[in-house]
Amino acid sequence: MDKSLTMPASGPVSRPGISAPAGSRLETGPQGKRPRKVLSSRNIIVYGALGLAAIYYLIPLYVMVVTSLKGMPEIRLGNIFSPPMEITFEPWVKAWAQACTGLNCDGLSRGFWNSVRITVPSVIVSIAIASVNGYALANWRFKGSEIFFTILIVGAFIPYQVMIYPIVIILREMGLYGTLYGLILVHSIFGMPIQTLLFRNYFVSLPEELFKAARIDGAGFWQIYFRIMLPMSLPIFVVSMILQTTGIWNDFLFGVVFTRPDTYPMTVQLNNIVNSVQGVKEYNVNMAATLLTGAVPLIVYFVSGRLFVRGIAAGAVKG
Amino acid sequence: MLNNVSARTQSSVSIRELSLSFGSVTVLENLNLDIHDGEFLVLLGSSGCGKSTLLNCIAGLLEPTEGQIFIKDKNVTWEEPKDRGIGMVFQSYALYPQMTVEKNLSFGLRVAKVPKDEIDRRVARASGILQIEPLLKRKPSELSGGQRQRVAIGRALVRDVDVFLFDEPLSNLDAKLRSELRVEIKRLHQALKNTMIYVTHDQIEALTLADRIAIMKSGVIQQLDDPVTIYNRPKNRFVAGFIGSPSMNFLTGELVDEGGHTVFKTNGVSFSLDGYDAYEPLKGGRKVILGVRPEHIKVDGDIAGGEVHEAVVDIEEPMGADNLLWLKHAGHVMSVRIGGARRYAVGAKVRLAFDMTMASLFDAGTEERI
Numbered sequence: 039m040d041k042s043l044t045m046p047a048s049g050p051v052s053r054p055g056i057s058a059p060a061g062s063r064l065e066t067g068p069q070g071k072r073p074r075k076v077l078s079s080r081n082i083i084v085y086g087a088l089g090l091a092a093i094y095y096l097i098p099l100y101v102m103v104v105t106s107l108k109g110m111p112e113i114r115l116g117n118i119f120s121p122p123m124e125i126t127f128e129p130w131v132k133a134w135a136q137a138c139t140g141l142n143c144d145g146l147s148r149g150f151w152n153s154v155r156i157t158v159p160s161v162i163v164s165i166a167i168a169s170v171n172g173y174a175l176a177n178w179r180f181k182g183s184e185i186f187f188t189i190l191i192v193g194a195f196i197p198y199q200v201m202i203y204p205i206v207i208i209l210r211e212m213g214l215y216g217t218l219y220g221l222i223l224v225h226s227i228f229g230m231p232i233q234t235l236l237f238r239n240y241f242v243s244l245p246e247e248l249f250k251a252a253r254i255d256g257a258g259f260w261q262i263y264f265r266i267m268l269p270m271s272l273p274i275f276v277v278s279m280i281l282q283t284t285g286i287w288n289d290f291l292f293g294v295v296f297t298r299p300d301t302y303p304m305t306v307q308l309n310n311i312v313n314s315v316q317g318v319k320e321y322n323v324n325m326a327a328t329l330l331t332g333a334v335p336l337i338v339y340f341v342s343g344r345l346f347v348r349g350i351a352a353g354a355v356k357g
Numbered sequence: 358m359l360n361n362v363s364a365r366t367q368s369s370v371s372i373r374e375l376s377l378s379f380g381s382v383t384v385l386e387n388l389n390l391d392i393h394d395g396e397f398l399v400l401l402g403s404s405g406c407g408k409s410t411l412l413n414c415i416a417g418l419l420e421p422t423e424g425q426i427f428i429k430d431k432n433v434t435w436e437e438p439k440d441r442g443i444g445m446v447f448q449s450y451a452l453y454p455q456m457t458v459e460k461n462l463s464f465g466l467r468v469a470k471v472p473k474d475e476i477d478r479r480v481a482r483a484s485g486i487l488q489i490e491p492l493l494k495r496k497p498s499e500l501s502g503g504q505r506q507r508v509a510i511g512r513a514l515v516r517d518v519d520v521f522l523f524d525e526p527l528s529n530l531d532a533k534l535r536s537e538l539r540v541e542i543k544r545l546h547q548a549l550k551n552t553m554i555y556v557t558h559d560q561i562e563a564l565t566l567a568d569r570i571a572i573m574k575s576g577v578i579q580q581l582d583d584p585v586t587i588y589n590r591p592k593n594r595f596v597a598g599f600i601g602s603p604s605m606n607f608l609t610g611e612l613v614d615e616g617g618h619t620v621f622k623t624n625g626v627s628f629s630l631d632g633y634d635a636y637e638p639l640k641g642g643r644k645v646i647l648g649v650r651p652e653h654i655k656v657d658g659d660i661a662g663g664e665v666h667e668a669v670v671d672i673e674e675p676m677g678a679d680n681l682l683w684l685k686h687a688g689h690v691m692s693v694r695i696g697g698a699r700r701y702a703v704g705a706k707v708r709l710a711f712d713m714t715m716a717s718l719f720d721a722g723t724e725e726r727i
């Protein structure tokens with residue numbers, strides 16, 4: 039054996055037959071962590087591709103932001119990429135408080151508050167019900183649970199368009215058509231299949247023995263749900279909340295169909311502002327309005343995305 | 358619980374004609390088992406033979422397809438787990454991750470709305486017995502495997518149950534902790550004198566802990582006996598091969614009548630069966646399997662008389678305290694356990710004597726002991 043290959047003796051213990059290298063000097067040659075080249079061709083390709091993709095997605099956002107900060111005369115000059123020579127927030131104010139849609143001229147603010155009143159209850163109701171559904175399906179294999187689950191899954195794949203007219207009739211019969219409550223009901227129901235699936239799969243992935251232990255400890259359906267399952271489920275609740283909030287906030291179809299102009303959600307109102315045919319097209323106002331409408335999902339992503347990662351990192355799932 | 362006393366008083370847990378299937382898969386079939394009061398019963402069997410299923414049935418976590426379960430002479434077949442007087446310890450500890458050790462221990466009591474000072478008293482007692490007082494304020498994620506399992510045992514302890522159910526509680530621990538906790542469980546049983554049913558596939562655990570061992574194979578109990586009987590007088594070839602490491606040597610051959618004696622013959626070599634305690638008179642002409650454990654074959658200096666065979670050393674496996682010789686004889690390779698200090702060269706010739714008082718004979722067809 040080559041001398042450089044013998045193991046350095048650990049500590050003062052020297053066993054017969056194993057000779058330590060003199061002193062504790064390390065031999066020359068490779069040692070410790072292998073250095074990595076920063077500009078390897080692999081890195082260039084990976085970061086290059088990522089950079090290009092990021093630019094591709096960021097350019098429209100950039101154009102929107104700069105345009106929304108310009109006055110109309112400047113926009114007419116034509117260069118959409120140039121930064122504003124004179125920053126003005128007037129388009130934002132106008133988009134929020136003065137832009138006209140149909141008869142109303144109080145801007146997007148009305149739509150914003152409508153959307154809040156639609157999204158918050160829909161998200162809460164659908165998550166509350168779906169999480170209990172998923173928990174029941176995962177842990178309490180009741181009679182017919184398989185069939186119930188299959189029906190839910192099929193429900194997730196039926197195209198919305200097929201169901202719109204029947205739902206209009208149902209809501210009309212219930213006296214909810216055109217109200218916010220009707221739309222909240224529709225959103226809660228349509229979110230149900232996919233949300234239930236999400237929660238079921240999460241609860242199935244939790245150790246079954248925890249559930250068994252809780253049953254032996256005498257906890258019932260709700261006690262296990264609230265005291266054992268809920269505290270372990272923060273990550274999936276955050277995921278579900280992100281999906282539902284952005285999905286419902288961004289919804290356009292149901293908003294148009296199931297509400298009336300004074301209860302239109304923000305997306306529908308945005309469409310009406312941008313597509314209004316009267317007068318000159320105010321690109322800066324349109325851009326500001328679009329950014330305002332998109333702000334909520336963006337904020338949700340930024341805030342809860344970090345929460346989500348922290349939830350997992352904190353070992354909320356680990357036993 | 359005394360209002361239902363019947364003739365069955367001596368047993369703590371009784372299982373009557375229990376069957377369980379998952380859809381078309383039958384896991385347990387017509388299983389009967391009586392566990393005495395204060396007994397430590399080990400369910401031993403290979404993976405997938407239905408040990409956990411049986412335990413879950415006793416706990417009330419699975420509904421049997423047919424049959425009855427009695428605990429303390431009360432028919433609990435339709436009772437909820439919490440009303441059966443059982444506590445269960447799982448392989449994966451199953452501690453509630455968001456609760457401190459103290460809250461984990463007291464969860465069952467809090468659910469049952471036991472008064473606060475009573476809860477405190479019981480938690481203090483259990484944590485004293487298991488020596489986990491310093492850990493009470495910690496979360497499960499801040500505990501080692503052995504500590505977690507102790508807490509899991511404590512959870513059954515605080516509830517003051519009649520029967521402890523263990524489902525491979527030590528399988529997730531490393532070898533050293535496993536033997537430590539094994540001793541601790543034994544001590545706990547001696548102190549509490551509760552009935553304990555313990556599932557494992559580790560035969561050392563089974564042999565060291567059990568008052569009686571039930572060996573299971575595909576949902577059927579093969580033998581239910583004390584560890585010594587299981588080890589020395591296995592009822593069939595499966596039990597014989599399952600218990601013991603290295604495994605028992607099996608020689609297939611037949612019984613032959615020779616000069617007024619019945620001997621065992623394999624590949625032309627005959628073995629005297631003097632001293633074998635047979636269930637039935639042995640007669641020639643029967644195909645049988647002779648089973649001899651490695652430590653029941655004596656080598657050279659250990660031979661104290663009787664019939665002597667000669668064999669050749671094939672492989673030697675020194676294991677510290679013991680030395681395991683693999684010998685070739687009569688067309689078979691057999692393992693022999695000798696003292697660790699005695700060494701043999703490969704190819705050396707050794708003399709052997711078989712201790713037939715400790716051997717087992719099985720019918721080659723039914724594989725039952727004869």
Ligand SMILES: Nc1ncnc2c1ncn2[C@@H]1O[C@H](COP(=O)(O)OP(=O)(O)OP(=O)(O)O)[C@@H](O)[C@H]1O
Nearest residue numbers: 379382384402403404405406407408409410411558
């Ligand atoms: N929910 C289930 N559905 C269908 N089959 C199951 C179910 N649970 C267990 N089984 C089957 O029942 C058999 C016995 O399972 P069980 O968990 O009791 O085995 P075990 O003896 O505890 O094994 P191990 O030592 O691996 O824990 C296995 O073959 C398993 O595949």
Ligand SMILES: [Mg+2]
Nearest residue numbers: 408409410524
């Ligand atoms: Mg098991």
